[in-house]
Amino acid sequence: MGSLVLQDDDRLRIMEFGTMCGIPSALNAVIKLGIPDILSSSQDAPLSSAEIIAQIPACGSSGSGANLDRILRVLSSVGVFQESLHDGGIRKYGVTPLCRYLVTNPSNGGLPLSSWVIANQDVVFMKTWEFLYQSVTTGADPFTAAHGKPLFDLTADNPRFRGIFDSAMSDNSNAYMRLIVEAYDGFQGVRTLVDVGGGIGNSLRVILGRHKGIKGINFDLPHVISKAPAFPGTL
Numbered sequence: 368m369g370s371l372v373l374q375d376d377d378r379l380r381i382m383e384f385g386t387m388c389g390i391p392s393a394l395n396a397v398i399k400l401g402i403p404d405i406l407s408s409s410q411d412a413p414l415s416s417a418e419i420i421a422q423i424p425a426c427g428s429s430g431s432g433a434n435l436d437r438i439l440r441v442l443s444s445v446g447v448f449q450e451s452l453h454d455g456g457i458r459k460y461g462v463t464p465l466c467r468y469l470v471t472n473p474s475n476g477g478l479p480l481s482s483w484v485i486a487n488q489d490v491v492f493m494k495t496w497e498f499l500y501q502s503v504t505t506g507a508d509p510f511t512a513a514h515g516k517p518l519f520d521l522t523a524d525n526p527r528f529r530g531i532f533d534s535a536m537s538d539n540s541n542a543y544m545r546l547i548v549e550a551y552d553g554f555q556g557v558r559t560l561v562d563v564g565g566g567i568g569n570s571l572r573v574i575l576g577r578h579k580g581i582k583g584i585n586f587d588l589p590h591v592i593s594k595a596p597a598f599p600g601t602l
């Protein structure tokens with residue numbers, strides 16, 4: 368006789384995979400609402416959803432604490448925030464080490480990667496996922512299938528998305544380049560350094576900041592270079 372399985376971990380995992388998009392969507396929402404910065408500014412005192420909403424100008428008088436609680440509880444379940452229960456059953460939320468990557472203010476310990484989340488959740492990238500299936504049936508690149516052109520042709524034509532993409536690349540390279548220049552001695556003795564596909568030049572900026580004698584050349588597409596800020600040491 369077969370046994371009734373009430374707690375089937377595999378079934379729960381597949382359900383979880385099917386709804387995983389909720390996590391990046393919730394991250395996207397809290398970043399746009401500025402919540403990691405609000406919580407990191409509250410000097411380690413956790414805040415309720417009502418207290419958080421009171422600090423979000425866009426909420427005005429129509430902010431929904433119930434909806435914010437649901438979003439914050441989901442993100443607390445994966446360690447982005449820390450949830451605690453207080454008198455009267457009020458839930459409050461504080462920052463965690465993971466949350467530091469979403470805080471934009473460096474004086475609050477921010478190591479921002481929020482633009483990375485924002486870029487990946489942008490409608491431009493989200494639209495490409497719909498074409499994953501066709502990438503197998505037709506062999507087409509999903510990005511080109513979704514937008515009619517490859518990624519770097521789109522960034523040339525779409526200044527809104529280009530800004531988001533360039534910030535995401537910079538935030539990402541910032542984090543690891545700071546570690547690389549601490550540990551890597553291969554830049555010593557280099558006189559000219561070319562960063563091919565250097566984006567708006569962040570990697571070069573970190574390297575030249577550490578190795579003052581190097582002359583740097585940031586090589587990228589014209590529409591990227593035209594927005595790249597100048598800094599000492601570049602030719």
Ligand SMILES: C[S@@+](CC[C@H](N)C(=O)[O-])C[C@H]1O[C@@H](n2cnc3c(N)ncnc32)[C@H](O)[C@@H]1O
Pocket residue numbers: 519536537540563564565566567568569570586587588591
């Ligand atoms: C993944 S991003 C890397 C950005 C950069 N390394 C950083 O850390 O911010 C790739 C870069 O390659 C550039 N790129 C793409 N095609 C290129 C080409 N044909 N010539 C020069 N740069 C190109 C893009 O504009 C983009 O900035």
